[in-house]
Amino acid sequence: MPTIFFYGPRLEKEKKKELIRAxxxxxxxxxxxxxxxxxxxxxxxxxxxxxxGGELLEEKLKES
Amino acid sequence: MPTIFFYGPRLEKEKKKELIRAxxxxxxxxxxxxxxxxxxxxxxxxxxxxxxGGELLEEKLKES
Amino acid sequence: MPTIFFYGPRLEKEKKKELIRAxxxxxxxxxxxxxxxxxxxxxxxxxxxxxxGGELLEEKLKES
Amino acid sequence: MPTIFFYGPRLEKEKKKELIRAxxxxxxxxxxxxxxxxxxxxxxxxxxxxxxGGELLEEKLKES
Amino acid sequence: MPTIFFYGPRLEKEKKKELIRAxxxxxxxxxxxxxxxxxxxxxxxxxxxxxxGGELLEEKLKES
Amino acid sequence: MPTIFFYGPRLEKEKKKELIRAxxxxxxxxxxxxxxxxxxxxxxxxxxxxxxGGELLEEKLKES
Incomplete structure (x- = not known):
């Protein structure tokens, strides 16, 4: 019974299904x-x- | 200082207390x-x- | 398919079985x-x- | 690529930034x-x- | 910087590489x-x- | 009772103590x-x- 955790951005339902399947x-x-x-x-x-890198991702995304 | 993580469905407060106690x-x-x-x-x-099993739980629950 | 993680000390097999059962x-x-x-x-x-508490458990156990 | 997880209370943005930096x-x-x-x-x-300690933190905080 | 954790059985190096790639x-x-x-x-x-299912996987595998 | 998990390389005892303290x-x-x-x-x-980046860290380190 292996288990996989994915920590990442919000995904739409179709993308979630794709990811779980893959x-x-x-x-x-x-x-x-x-x-x-x-x-x-x-x-x-x-x-x-x-x-x-020591910085809040929210602020990094604004800069880029 | 051991630590327990439970990944599972939403629980009512009484059930949470029972689970933590147990x-x-x-x-x-x-x-x-x-x-x-x-x-x-x-x-x-x-x-x-x-x-x-490769399928979104939300859809599995609908089928059953 | 809920999942439980226990982070804690080494246990003998009988204790593991008890814990999993409970x-x-x-x-x-x-x-x-x-x-x-x-x-x-x-x-x-x-x-x-x-x-x-900011201290290595190994050293805390020695002190006590 | 090391990874750090912090499980703790809600923090204001400035505190989050401090914690990530530290x-x-x-x-x-x-x-x-x-x-x-x-x-x-x-x-x-x-x-x-x-x-x-076997008790819901929410109730422990009320008592104290 | 998303992160994936896989909790599962020991794998040979080629299988690890395949899994990481996939x-x-x-x-x-x-x-x-x-x-x-x-x-x-x-x-x-x-x-x-x-x-x-409440049983040590080691013992379940022996039975099967 | 907040909890911190650090997933990273092997550290010598002095470094572990420094990290836990910090x-x-x-x-x-x-x-x-x-x-x-x-x-x-x-x-x-x-x-x-x-x-x-899709590659085993062990092999990335050899290349560099």
Whole structure:
């Protein structure tokens, strides 16, 4: 029963489904474990809760 | 200072209290560490952020 | 498919089994989800990788 | 590319920025890895999802 | 800088590389973020630290 | 009882102590919570279990 956590930006439903399908299929192929056993958690993280290089991502995105 | 994370569905307050009490008591009994040292995080995960068997949980629940 | 992570000390096999049984049973009771759907990860953390109150747990244990 | 997760109370933006700066700077100094490589996730946890000593933090805070 | 954690069985190096490549490529496609920004952690979990359905995975594997 | 997880390279004991002290002190200052309440987990991750930009860190380090 392997488990995958994804910490990343908000995704639309179609993208979530694509990601879950792709993660599960890749992990099943690499481990030889059947797809039914995999759980994926999409943990949405907002730019105001993430730091990159010591700076709030929210501010980095404004600069760029 | 052991730490427990629970990733699961939304719970009503009484259920949260039950779960925290039961987790802490079981973990204290198994480790011999006093209950005061335990921290439990209840991480609510919604059906639209969970994948099971390669499929979005939200859609699996609709089918069943 | 809820998931539980336990970060705590090394446990003997009997204690691991007790803990897994107790966590799963409590979580199944609180959520109404069948026991088969629960996964528990026992993440063993050694005193030389844990800090409590700003101090390495390994050194705190020596003092006490 | 080290990664830091902070599970703690809601913080104002200035405090978030301070924390990200301090975590990144300390971790870069201890590891010798450049600051740009560090990612920090501030995971806000509310008192109604945290258990301390077997009790819901929300209720502990009321008592004190 | 999204981050992916995989909790699953020990993998040979070629399988690790495949999994990292597949996770990163799928996550980059779904988010539109360049591959360089992704970090993947393969967290190997042994059957004697995992519980499935209330039972130690190590014992479940013996039975099957 | 806030909790900090650090996923990064192996550190010598003095560096671990420095990191735990610095994380705890910064987090206590930002939150206003006393240092005694903080737990830090140093999760050592080896280059053969980390992927960066779709490539195994172990191989990236060899190239550079």
């Amino acid at each position: 993660f599960t299929s890749a992990a099943s192929a690499a481990t030889g474990i059947r797809e039914e056993a995999f759980v994926v958690y999409l943990m949405e993280t907002a730019p105001e809760q993430v730091g990159v | 987790f802490t008591s079981a973990a204290s009994a198994a480790t011999g560490i006093r209950e005061e040292a335990f921290v439990v995080y209840l991480m609510e995960t919604a059906p639209e952020q969970v994948g099971v | 966590f799963t049973s409590a979580a199944s009771a609180a959520t109404g989800i069948r026991e088969e759907a629960f996964v528990v990860y026992l993440m063993e953390t050694a005193p030389e990788q844990v800090g409590v | 975590f990144t700077s300390a971790a870069s100094a201890a590891t010798g890895i450049r600051e740009e490589a560090f990612v920090v996730y501030l995971m806000e946890t509310a008192p109604e999802q945290v258990g301390v | 996770f990163t490529s799928a996550a980059s496609a779904a988010t539109g973020i360049r591959e360089e920004a992704f970090v993947v952690y393969l967290m190997e979990t042994a059957p004697e630290q995992v519980g499935v | 994380f705890t002190s910064a987090a206590s200052a930002a939150t206003g919570i006393r240092e005694e309440a903080f737990v830090v987990y140093l999760m050592e991750t080896a280059p053969e279990q980390v992927g960066v």
